[in-house]
Amino acid sequence: VQLTIRNSLLGLMTLGILAACGHESPTSDVAQEQPVQSGPLLVYASHDASRTASALDAYRSETGTRFQLRSDDMAERDSRLDNPLLMSKVDLFVGGSLAELWAVAEADALRPVSSELLAGNIPEAMRDPESRWTALSSRARIVAYNTDLVSLDKIASVRDYTSLGDETWRDSLCLASSAVPGNLALIAFLIKQLGVRDAEITVRRWRENLAELVFANDVELIDAVASGQCAVGILDSNVFAAYASARSDAPVAAHWFESSDTIFFDISGAGVTRHAADPDGAKALLEWLATVTPNALFAARNFEFPANSDSQTDAAISAWSEFVMEPASLSELGFLLEDADRLIERARYP
Helix, strand or coil: CCCCHHHHHHHHHHHHHHHHHHCECCCCHHHHCCCCCCCCEEEEECCCCHHHHHHHHHHHHHHCCCEEEECCCHHHHHCCCCCCCCCCCCCEEEECCHHHHHHHHHCCCECCCCCHHHHHHCCHHHECCCCCCEEEEEEEEEEEEECCCCCHHHHHCCCCHHHHHCHHHCCCEECECCCCHHHHHHHHHHHHHHCHHHHHHHHHHHHHCECCCCECCHHHHHHHHHHCCCCEEEEEHHHHHHHHHHCCCCCEEEECCCCHHHCCEEEEEEEEECCCCCHHHHHHHHHHHCCHHHHHHHHHCCCCEECCCCCCCCHHHHHHHHHCCCCCCHHHHHCCHHHHHHHHHHHCCC
């Protein structure tokens, strides 16, 4: 049975934040530091913590602030089914998607933070209307295709996400699981763009066009596109950029829609936790991450676009900057996530 957002994302993500206090990320020296008498700032990352570690290293060098950086893996998140509403000891939560940030905030696990620095550096549309979290970087849900299987003329016919439901893509489409937060938020975006009925028709047509069963994540999906298991797929632009950087000979290319307002941008962001032991320290770090150079560092480590418009976009994805536009309001999508969850169940999207 399809779980609701509060049971799925909150159970799998937020619970990880609570229990992750007992699991350190091995990706950085930052994660291995022992607490000092006054206690280090505890940062929890719901995703691969390496890019957060890079930013924390820079902040420690600049300010002398000590940290513990924690994260956990999906298997550990899946095993936890208790109440996620308390995040004792964690000071700053770093989330890898709008769906995660929204679920954690709606669980009352983040505190409102009033900050002129955040307001001055991050556009209002990329901040929670109740000031519980702010975006730090963004990435697009794009179309990737196999250049040996798909001609330029054929891919040019894909003008938006609904185009992949056309019969011409029968037995050619690959999708990651509906449990991937980016897909949940993408469907919320479709509901906003098309309305519930047409968004559901689109998802049902995607399912009819699947070449394979859905993949666990975007990394598996891009591998399948490159190998020819499927001709085309939907995935995060940063996953594509990382893959293309490592496999320049792979027969894959990114396809961006002509109209920027038809492209969904997901985010990574952060918020100060409700039960932070050092809320002032967490706020200071959050404000620093939103400033020009640190924000560029945070985004570049994961091939994402910085949320601060004055920050430099990494050279590897700078050519895509023309497609980036400020969202009308991320919070509007947040309110549609539960509708998206119900649509996924009705449409039997695995």
